[in-house]
Amino acid sequence: MMGMLLVLPLLFASQFKPLEGDVAVVDSTGRFATAFDALVAERRDRDRSGDAEEVIRKLGIDDRGGMLSGSIAAAAEDATFGVVTASEFTPDADEVIDRLKEEARDGRWIAVAVIPEQLVAAAQSEDDNAPMIDLFLPKETSPRHGEEISDLIRSTTVRVRFASAGEDFARVQTMLDRPSVDVRRLGSEAGAESSDSKLRMLVPFGFMMLLWIATFTAGNFLLTSTIEEKSNKVIEVVLSAVGPLQLLWGKILGLALVSLVILITYGGLAIAGIAALALTELLSISVLLWAVVFFLIAYFTVAALMAAIGSAVNELSEAQTFMAPVMVILITPMLLWMPIGENPNGTLAVVTSMLPPILPFAMVMRIGAATDPVPIWQLLLSTAIGIVSVVGLVWAASRIFRVGILMQGKPPSPLELLRWIRQS
């Protein structure tokens, strides 16, 4: 999954045809074409491997054997530049430009660039009204290629300036390069330092997504199967064999196993991926165990809601009316990802992880963030609140289920649902 996240943008980039062809440059220095070709060559090399390596280094992944960067580079192979060259023309007469433009129309050039002399002069004027480069593109040039050509021309202009001033551009570039930083987290014990990683932000997100997918896939089954049994009128046949609460619990427990299978499948893949990238210090057994506890709370919360809604309505379309509480659970965790990921023990994180029904989602993000372990009393308190709220929800859902499952006709209003819960 992580690999996909990295490779996908590059795959998208490869959707574009690489830029290829000859650019006609009209300038007076005579240094432009060489500088341009050198720049293109440099960029191409960097794209082949440099980008991928840098991304991987930044994420803090131990890419042993270059397995990851190699494959990304391969995917990026055709992504950007093809063979792009520049041919130089001296601006001795106006006809040169007109002739070049005509040739560009016929496809000889992919672009015609006219560089004003002041722009490449060694001494730069402070004048605000500095002249601009004229760039002529055939009308069929794609916007992206236009951007690329324009970028190349501008960067080359800077290089030519240095060359005109007699400086070695490579040396200047080295001097301007900002050094990179190797961040290390100090563990609770001496010597237990770990390299910092941007993946730290992805772990809580991954935890939350796993929980989210597992509970809502199963919850959706619960909703649709209950509605199906109701709208197909098969429910009374089933109810002649089992009691309504037996049916409800059968559904909830059966789908809990489905949900668990989903969790284990995706979670197992993610853990395998993390292990393969030698990032195991991001996870610990206790974190995983707590994740299971909060998974159960999340599942029963979602299942109780879905069962109640499914039994109250006759058709899936009617269920929309009651989806508001479900939407809260669906959307809030998404909004909380960034703030909790950045500050897993902040006030927002503490409060939301005590607040049913979103508590399990907020809490797994906190324990997943792991920069600073969640205090044990908070974990226990959150679990206790979670269990109490789940017991309450399941109790209310079973009340609604028992009445609603045989109800036909107009779906009840939320107020009627409350009355169903109150009456025995």
Add this chain to the structure above:
Amino acid sequence: MSEPCIDLSGVAKTFGDTRAVRDLNLQIPSGSLCGFLGPNGAGKSTTIRMIMSIIRPDQGSLRVLGGDALDHKDRIGYLPEERGVYRKMKVGDYLRYIGRLKGVDAASLRTLITDSLERIGLPDVEKKRCEELSKGMQQKVQFLAAIIHKPELIILDEPFSGLDPVNAMLLHDLIRELHDEGRTILFSTHVLHQAERMCDRIVMIDQGTKVLDDTLETIQKRFDPRTIIAEPLGDPTAMGTLLEGAPEVDSIKIDDRGRVHARLRDDADADRLMATALAGGSLRSIERARTTLDEVFLHLVNRPLDGAQTGFAETTLV
């Protein structure tokens, strides 16, 4: 007689402002084939659902097989009025699922399903999905699902609705078969002549109240119309005048088909009147009027059918 199979006393159920069932007492003896009759909305399905413990009565006590239906679910077969199947499920799988829920073991289910499907004239549907069947075929599959576990008490809510005459006949035979095996059967219908043909016991309810509960034989005796219907070849008025003069006759009515209905006085001899009629001229037909459940029902709920015969001389049998 042993303890009744179904025993309701003082059962009432109210939905909002509607009193669906009020103060219903009902005993169904074991082994009977009982028709549960009443017009639409009389409270039949509500009563049946209460018997099945699907809904709970507001008042009264209710015993099924000596306890709560939920405790004996494996001994009861139930075909609800609102019935359906899992549309995407195969017929065989559906019957297996219901059978397993009802506690039949998987091994015996295998042959049971094939055999019973054959019995109801659907030998090739086991591997078909339920949605591929016609509505009538689905009905038969549902009936099978209700009796797949060979229950001792079978409750069928409107089992004949939606069946063509051929399939209705098949179902009739199946129900008689189950009855002959000694199972107790209660089925509801609003098609009264269906019940008349099959049942040995009739319960009628109207507006949530029981209006009749007896064996068919007793009902026929009790609701004997005590009327002679004579159809003369000649002038009906002449025959009418003749019969009106007879000492046995209470009143005379001539219907639009030219038949003379002569209502007998209490303890008058019907044979004597028939002899009088025969002597009075050529007849196309003469008969003692028979009671039908339709008439009994209409009489009981005080809604006479248009063109119906005169009221019954109800003899109270204690």
